[in-house]
Amino acid sequence: MSAGTTATASARARVLWRSPEARRLAAWVFGGLVLALMTGPSGSQAAPVAGFTGSLFHPRVLVFVALGVALWALSFVRARYGERVRETSVHLTRLPARLVRTRRARYGVYLVVLVFAVVYPPTLSGFWQEVLVDQIGVFVLLAIGLNVVVGYAGLLDLGYIAFYAIGAYSGAYWTGALPVHPPFHLNPFFVIPFAIAAAMVAGVILGAPTLRLRGDYLAIVTLGFGEIIQIAATNLQGVTGGAEGVTGVPHFSVHALGVHYAWTLSNLPYYYLLLGFVVLVLFGFRALEDSRVGRAFTAVREDEVAAEAVGINVLKYKVMAFAIGASTSGFAGLLEVSKIGFVTSQDFTVQLSILVLVLVIFGGMGSLPGAVAGAAFLQWVPQILRQHPLFGYQPQDLYIYLGALLVVMMIFRPEGMLPSRRRKRELALAEQGIGTADAMSGSADPAAGVAP
Amino acid sequence: MTGLADASVLAPPVGDPIVAVAHVTLRFGGVTSLADVSLQQERGEVLAVIGPNGAGKTSLFNCLTGVYTPQEGTIEFRPEGKSAVSVVGRRPSRVNRLGIARTFQASRLFNALTAFENVRVGVESRLHTGPAGAMLLLPRTRRENRRSRDRSEELLAFVGLTDRADELASALPYGDQRKLEIARALATGPELLLLDEPAAGTNLAEKDALQDVIHRVNTEMGVSVLLIEHDMRLVMAAAHRVAVLNFGRLIAMGTPAVVQHDEAVIEAYLGRTDAGTAPEGGADEAAGPEEGT
Structure with missing residues (x-):
């Protein structure tokens, strides 16, 4: 072992370190270590470094490092052979892709999914039926509502759950469950227009002044709004029941034309009610997307200055998108509060707003099938993994994993699971240097091309 | 003279x-x-x-x-x-x-929309379908859809872009982009x-x-x-x-x-x-x- 060989060895190491692949590998491994550390056991006063040793000197760290290396290898292969893989896959999927693109085939797929959604749930256990209603059904509705705001109009709304809260409290108020009493008590079915209207009015009141702001500022204001609603709901104990909440919100029931039926705590009937509403909303939003209003949303998202120049009142359409999203959220709030029968201010956390945003981004911004699939998938898989002996996780770590998932997705598939055609085009264009892939409006230079 | x-x-x-x-x-x-x-x-x-x-x-x-x-x-x-x-x-x-309609010095088309859709956005800014009408597909919505489709086709034909109707605005050659911008401006029916x-x-x-x-x-x-x-x-x-x-x-x-x-x-x-x-x-x-x- 002479000094010369160590010198060349260190020189070789330096050369290796300079190669982008090595740095990328280091970054992936580092990411894995951070994830292991963040989700591992925490230290205590008696053993302050127990968190580190427990995370980094425990076999579980290997899982995370292996994941990092695997993803590095995937990105390496993609960078090297991505073009060829893409060409072959385009070649192989040309026929199915063309089939799916025909309207009849697409409706065929939707029909199969719908039939499956009707027939399959009765065979599930009670636990999974509950997941289906409380975790999946409600969040699918929330995601397709937020998709209008974020996906169509390109507005970043971080206080979305506030409208869910407003819908929930409307439900509790009009059915007489809150400490303050309404002039008359209503069946939840008749509360629907009230809940939607309340959330929509709140959306307009918040939106009209703040939607003049661009991108980041709007996100901050909506974040603040979400906090205000939750804190107000906690502190106004005499009105909302505060953090302890109120119980006794009645279930949906039908008493008309000789039909008497009441929903109960049991999940399956609520699932079908929710499914019906979701399908209705989906039909509505599908028509909206391919309409004058939907195209105007896209125009506003793409280029506000040009949209104004062709006579589109940008502010009006932004408020409209915001209000449509808000009312969907309020509707979901009413359904959930009536199903579980009680409401507490503790439910409306900012994490929930972010979760819905993650569902939309994961599914594919601006795409209805994406929002549905993203919400269903991301709400379902953690429930499976939670109990799993190998992949089991602590519930409080869920958001860390979701964050990591989003980071990975932004690298490999930034357009989301089932992207919309328009969004896919935008990203493809951005790669060619045309326009901006940033879906949030306001990031594009507003003056470009206006000033000489 | x-x-x-x-x-x-x-x-x-x-x-x-x-x-x-x-x-x-x-x-x-x-x-x-x-x-x-x-x-x-x-x-x-x-x-x-x-x-x-x-x-x-x-x-x-x-x-x-x-x-x-x-x-x-x-x-x-x-x-x-x-x-x-x-x-x-x-x-x-x-x-x-x-x-009063305008075009921009540097083209500001809606890049992710097709040529046809670009013009249609302009035509539709003069129509009246609101979100409720759009979601419920009311008769007026259908009527307006037909009208805006016909008018957009006319305008594309006017500037000579009929063949390129379904291409992305950004994929058009520069000269065609300029023409498309004019068609989009005309779509709003300016004087x-x-x-x-x-x-x-x-x-x-x-x-x-x-x-x-x-x-x-x-x-x-x-x-x-x-x-x-x-x-x-x-x-x-x-x-x-x-x-x-x-x-x-x-x-x-x-x-x-x-x-x-x-x-x-x-x-x-x-x-x-x-x-x-x-x-x-x-x-x-x-x-x-x-x-x-």
Whole structure:
């Protein structure tokens, strides 16, 4: 072992370190270590470094490092052979892709999914039926509502759950469950227009002044709004029941034309009610997307200055998108509060707003099938993994994993699971240097091309 | 010909103006972008605005379309058969609804939409379907959909882009993008069309095609055209009259032939031999905020 060989060895190491692949590998491994550390056991006063040793000197760290290396290898292969893989896959999927693109085939797929959604749930256990209603059904509705705001109009709304809260409290108020009493008590079915209207009015009141702001500022204001609603709901104990909440919100029931039926705590009937509403909303939003209003949303998202120049009142359409999203959220709030029968201010956390945003981004911004699939998938898989002996996780770590998932997705598939055609085009264009892939409006230079 | 033109130089034309700009001054901080500009455009006229870079041409457009609000002066628009309305202080979408449409110096198409959809957005800004009507697919929505589809096809045919209807706006060749921008502006049914350097960056064949489109917009559709252009061949062929701006001031106005021989114009473009007496505001030119692009 002479000094010369160590010198060349260190020189070789330096050369290796300079190669982008090595740095990328280091970054992936580092990411894995951070994830292991963040989700591992925490230290205590008696053993302050127990968190580190427990995370980094425990076999579980290997899982995370292996994941990092695997993803590095995937990105390496993609960078090297991505073009060829893409060409072959385009070649192989040309026929199915063309089939799916025909309207009849697409409706065929939707029909199969719908039939499956009707027939399959009765065979599930009670636990999974509950997941289906409380975790999946409600969040699918929330995601397709937020998709209008974020996906169509390109507005970043971080206080979305506030409208869910407003819908929930409307439900509790009009059915007489809150400490303050309404002039008359209503069946939840008749509360629907009230809940939607309340959330929509709140959306307009918040939106009209703040939607003049661009991108980041709007996100901050909506974040603040979400906090205000939750804190107000906690502190106004005499009105909302505060953090302890109120119980006794009645279930949906039908008493008309000789039909008497009441929903109960049991999940399956609520699932079908929710499914019906979701399908209705989906039909509505599908028509909206391919309409004058939907195209105007896209125009506003793409280029506000040009949209104004062709006579589109940008502010009006932004408020409209915001209000449509808000009312969907309020509707979901009413359904959930009536199903579980009680409401507490503790439910409306900012994490929930972010979760819905993650569902939309994961599914594919601006795409209805994406929002549905993203919400269903991301709400379902953690429930499976939670109990799993190998992949089991602590519930409080869920958001860390979701964050990591989003980071990975932004690298490999930034357009989301089932992207919309328009969004896919935008990203493809951005790669060619045309326009901006940033879906949030306001990031594009507003003056470009206006000033000489 | 020359005698007639002589009379019109810098003299306000009498007749039926579609837009009247009077004493407009636009400042950005200490920079004066437009200084006491007054001009009128006759109904049915193709008026070109020329001038060196930084002369205030696009600033004038931005004042006319509500993007900028001038500090002083008035801009009146007179839609056919209606009383005059002031443009100043209205937001761009309102101005567009009055009947003034524009294109941009650098194309600002909706890149992720197809050519057809781009035009359709313009057509649909005049229709009335709201979100509820759209979601419920009411009869009126269907009627309007048919109408907007037909009108968009007509307009694409008008500018000669029928074959490219389903292509992405950004995938079109540059000349076609310029034509598409004109079609989108026409889709809003304007009486006055503002074209900001439509021929910039196009080749000779594309320039000829553009000239033809401008001519037909003017004659077949009866739309008045206000045109900013650097290509003198196009200006001379397309415009009835030419207004010349320099350092934010109107220095000449008249038929193309007259303006071409105007001494102030020649001086503005070529400079003067006895240097040192640069016009007021000369130092501002480089610092002006309108120099952004």
